[in-house]
Amino acid sequence: MKEIDSPWLRGFQEGVKPPPEKPLRELINDLVYLPNSPEGAKYSTEAVPAHAYIWDWIEDRNVYEIDVIACVGFGKSALLEAWSTYIIGINPGDTLILGQTRDMIQDWMSSRLRKVLEASPITSGYIPKGNERNNWKKDQAMFRHMNLFTGAANMTDTQEKSMVNTGGDEAWRWDFGIIGYLRARHHGRWNRKSIILSQASVEGTEWHQDATSGKWHDLEHICPDCGEGHVFDFGNFDFKVIRDGNEEFDWPAIFETIRFVCPSCKSEFEDTEYNRRQWAKCRPVWNGNKHIPGRMTLRATFMTVWRYQWRDVIKKWIIANEEKKQGQLEKLEQIVCQDFCQFWKPPSDTPELNTNGDPYSKKEHHDGEAWEGEDFRFMTVDVQKGHFWAVIRAWKMGGASRLLWEGRVDAYENLRHLQERYGIENRFVFIDCGYKPEEVAKEARLSQTTEDTRPWNLLRGEEAREGYMKKINEKRYRRVHSDFMRSDHSEGFVYRYVKFSNLLCKDRLAAMMGEENFGIPVDASKQYHAQMQSEQKNEISPGVWRWVSKKKASAANNHLWDCEVMQVVAACLYKVLVAQEAVEK
Numbered sequence: 001m002k003e004i005d006s007p008w009l010r011g012f013q014e015g016v017k018p019p020p021e022k023p024l025r026e027l028i029n030d031l032v033y034l035p036n037s038p039e040g041a042k043y044s045t046e047a048v049p050a051h052a053y054i055w056d057w058i059e060d061r062n063v064y065e066i067d068v069i070a071c072v073g074f075g076k077s078a079l080l081e082a083w084s085t086y087i088i089g090i091n092p093g094d095t096l097i098l099g100q101t102r103d104m105i106q107d108w109m110s111s112r113l114r115k116v117l118e119a120s121p122i123t124s125g126y127i128p129k130g131n132e133r134n135n136w137k138k139d140q141a142m143f144r145h146m147n148l149f150t151g152a153a154n155m156t157d158t159q160e161k162s163m164v165n166t167g168g169d170e171a172w173r174w175d176f177g178i179i180g181y182l183r184a185r186h187h188g189r190w191n192r193k194s195i196i197l198s199q200a201s202v203e204g205t206e207w208h209q210d211a212t213s214g215k216w217h218d219l220e221h222i223c224p225d226c227g228e229g230h231v232f233d234f235g236n237f238d239f240k241v242i243r244d245g246n247e248e249f250d251w252p253a254i255f256e257t258i259r260f261v262c263p264s265c266k267s268e269f270e271d272t273e274y275n276r277r278q279w280a281k282c283r284p285v286w287n288g289n290k291h292i293p294g295r296m297t298l299r300a301t302f303m304t305v306w307r308y309q310w311r312d313v314i315k316k317w318i319i320a321n322e323e324k325k326q327g328q329l330e331k332l333e334q335i336v337c338q339d340f341c342q343f344w345k346p347p348s349d350t351p352e353l354n355t356n357g358d359p360y361s362k363k364e365h366h367d368g369e370a371w372e373g374e375d376f377r378f379m380t381v382d383v384q385k386g387h388f389w390a391v392i393r394a395w396k397m398g399g400a401s402r403l404l405w406e407g408r409v410d411a412y413e414n415l416r417h418l419q420e421r422y423g424i425e426n427r428f429v430f431i432d433c434g435y436k437p438e439e440v441a442k443e444a445r446l447s448q449t450t451e452d453t454r455p456w457n458l459l460r461g462e463e464a465r466e467g468y469m470k471k472i473n474e475k476r477y478r479r480v481h482s483d484f485m486r487s488d489h490s491e492g493f494v495y496r497y498v499k500f501s502n503l504l505c506k507d508r509l510a511a512m513m514g515e516e517n518f519g520i521p522v523d524a525s526k527q528y529h530a531q532m533q534s535e536q537k538n539e540i541s542p543g544v545w546r547w548v549s550k551k552k553a554s555a556a557n558n559h560l561w562d563c564e565v566m567q568v569v570a571a572c573l574y575k576v577l578v579a580q581e582a583v584e585k
C-alpha cells in the first residue's frame with residue numbers, strides 16, 4: 001500500500017489510466033482548489049461560464065493553440081492555475097508558462113500556483129518534499145514525472161527546451177516575436193497545447209496577428225426572456241448621461257437609467273447580479289474567418305463576467321468619451337481593449353470634418369446676420385506673403401459654433417472691410433504674428449479708432465507640447481495658451497501677443513471637427529474642405545506626436561486650418577471652451 005501512495009507510481013498510473021468519463025469542463029470543477037479565489041475554495045466554471053468552452057478546446061486533440069482575448073476579471077490566472085493542476089495531476093508533460101516579468105511570474109509560482117497545487121488532492125502528492133524539496137525552485141518545479149518552467153516574456157527566458165504545453169498571460173505587452181518563439185518550443189508535437197490569455201492590444205502587434213489568425217469565436221449571450229443569442233454589442237446598453245447643477249456627472253442618477261435591451265424581444269434588464277448572471281450565459285460562434293487549423297480564438301468581453309457591474313463599464317465609457325472631446329483617446333483605447341476585448345485601431349491621423357450638423361449656408365450670414373443665440377464671433381487671420389487667409393466663426397458658450405466666412409483676402413484694408421461687414425470688434429480679431437511680427441503689430445495698432453480703442457490680438461503658435469502651466473490657489477492648471485507677452489517694436493512702441501501650443505490646439509480642433517456642433521456651411525468652399533484635411537498627426541518618436549503637412553504633391557495649403565486653430569485659441573481666451581485643465585502634481 002505504501003508504494004501505491006508514491007507520487008511516482010501514481011503519476012505513472014495517471015498516465016496510463018483511461019480517459020475520465022466526465023467531460024473535462026465538468027471534471028475540472030471537482031479537481032481544483034483555489035485558496036485565493038473570491039468564489040470560495042473550488043475552481044468553478046460557474047464563476048465565468050465562458051471558461052467551459054476553453055476546457056472543451058483543451059480536451060479536443062485537434063486543437064493545439066488557444067488564444068483567449070479576455071476582459072478584466074475573466075479569471076485568466078485562475079484558468080492557468082487550473083490548467084497547470086490538470087496537467088500535473090492528470091495529463092503530464094513538460095510545461096513552460098510565461099509572465100510579463102520574472103518577478104511577476106515568480107511571485108505567481110510561490111504565492112498562487114504552489115498553494116493551488118498543495119490544496120488540490122490530485123497534485124498535492126507531487127509537490128517535492130523532504131530531501132527533494134529543493135526541486136521546487138523560484139522559477140521552476142521539477143516533479144518526478146514532469147517539469148514546469150516559468151519565465152519572463154523575453155528571449156532570454158524562452159529557453160530552447162522542448163515543451164508539451166506552453167502558456168502565458170497578458171501577451172498584449174509582449175515584444176514582437178515572443179509568441180512565435182513560445183510556440184516553436186513544441187517542435188510540432190502531436191499532443192502539444194498552448195494557451196495564451198490576454199486583453200486586446202492595438203492592431204499590428206504579434207498578439208493581434210496571432211489571435212486573428214485563429215478560428216475566431218465571439219460569444220453569443222442568450223436572452224433569458226426570448227432565448228435568442230446576440231454577440232456583444234455595447235449599443236445594446238441604454239443609459240442617460242445626467243449632469244448636476246455644477247455640470248458634473250451625476251453618477252447615481254446615471255446608474256439608475258442603465259438598462260440592457262435585448263435586440264430581439266426588446267426586454268429591458270437592470271444592472272443587477274441576477275440579470276448579469278443570466279446574461280453571462282453564452283455560446284461561442286465562429287465568425288467564418290480564414291484561420292490556421294488547430295488554433296482557436298475566443299473573445300470574452302465584460303459581459304461574460306457577472307461579477308463585473310455594468311455601471312463600472314458605463315462610467316468608464318462616459319469618462320473616456322468626455323476626454324475624447326479634448327482629443328485624448330487613451331481611456332477609450334483602454335476600455336475597448338480591456339472591456340470590449342476588441343483590437344484597437346488608432347483613428348485616421350487626418351481629422352475628418354463632420355458635415356452632419358444642422359444645414360445652413362454662408363449666404364444666410366453674408367451681411368453679418370447673427371446666428372440665433374450666438375455669444376461670440378471671432379475673426380482669425382493667417383498672414384502670407386502679400387495676402388491673407390481668414391475665417392469668421394460664431395460661437396455659443398459651451399462650444400457649439402458656426403463657420404460664417406472663409407477665404408483669401410488680398411490686403412489689410414480688405415480685412416478691415418470684412419471685419420466691419422461682420423460687425424466684429426478689434427478685441428475679437430486674432431491675427432498670426434509668427435511670420436511678419438513687426439508689420440502685423442503695426443497694422444494691429446492702426447486698427448485702433450476712437451470707437452474701437454483696442455488693437456487686434458496677435459497670436460503666435462509654437463511647439464509647447466505641454467501647454468502653459470498656471471498656478472491658481474496652489475493648484476496647477478495646464479492651458480493651451482500663454483499669458484500676454486510683451487515685445488518692443490523697432491518703431492518705439494510696445495505690443496502684446498499671446499503664444500499658443502500648436503499640438504494641443506490642433507488636437508482640440510481635430511476632436512471638435514468630428515462633432516456635429518462644429519458648424520460647416522453647405523456652401524463651404526472646396527478650398528476649405530481640402531485645407532482642413534491638409535495636416536495629419538504623426539508619431540515622430542515613441543509617444544511624441546506632431547501635426548505635419550501631408551507629404552503629397554497634391555496636398556492643399558493649410559492656411560484655413562491654421563485659421564481654425566486660432567479660433568480654438570480665441571474661444572479658449574474668451575472661455576467659450578474650457579481653457580484649462582487641472583494637473584496632478
Ligand SMILES: [Zn+2]
Nearest residue numbers: 223226262265
Ligand atoms: Zn430577448
